[in-house]
Amino acid sequence: MSNMNLPDTEQLKNELKRTRHQKEYGKVLRNTLYILLTVAAVAVLVATLALPVLRVTGSSMEPTLETGQIVMAVKNSKFKQGDVVAFYYNNKILLKRVIGIAGDQIDIKDDGTVYVNGYPLDEPYLSEKNLGQTDLDYPYQVPDGKIFVMGDHRATSMDSRSTSIGCISSEFIVGKVVFRVWPLNELGKIR
Numbered sequence: 001m002s003n004m005n006l007p008d009t010e011q012l013k014n015e016l017k018r019t020r021h022q023k024e025y026g027k028v029l030r031n032t033l034y035i036l037l038t039v040a041a042v043a044v045l046v047a048t049l050a051l052p053v054l055r056v057t058g059s060s061m062e063p064t065l066e067t068g069q070i071v072m073a074v075k076n077s078k079f080k081q082g083d084v085v086a087f088y089y090n091n092k093i094l095l096k097r098v099i100g101i102a103g104d105q106i107d108i109k110d111d112g113t114v115y116v117n118g119y120p121l122d123e124p125y126l127s128e129k130n131l132g133q134t135d136l137d138y139p140y141q142v143p144d145g146k147i148f149v150m151g152d153h154r155a156t157s158m159d160s161r162s163t164s165i166g167c168i169s170s171e172f173i174v175g176k177v178v179f180r181v182w183p184l185n186e187l188g189k190i191r
Contacts, residue, residue, distance in 0.1 A: 060151035070182035073175035086174040096149035130154035134161035
């Protein structure tokens, strides 16, 4: 009879081991899922609050940015001339280049040359100059708390030259566009 109990005892020990192993496996699996969910939530918060990722649509920023490219913006409240910014306009996010900040005097000649505070703007990012669509009287002074923006493709861009968009208030700005992440062959800083 003692021979019969021995296999039963071994079987019981093995079954207890297996049950403990299943419990530990379940615990590890749950902990891993909690960690993954936490990391995903933090990534979404960071992407939404600090580093918005945006997909470029339209031709107003060509040749700098083209449709289909994916860029990353940085939340920022200080902008300087030449920065590319993302801002809300009519439930869309538009991308444009900062031409002038509060207090700057903007003048655009018929040939498309832009003057800021009496000096012609050096714009190596343009493929061609163009006056584009404008209904402002020049010279134009940028109001306090706002920035004057223009697209790099001046002939087609709707921007601060039109009173329908006008100068951009800081509360509508998503951030400064700093990095292109797609396509990979064009990965890098935006100038």
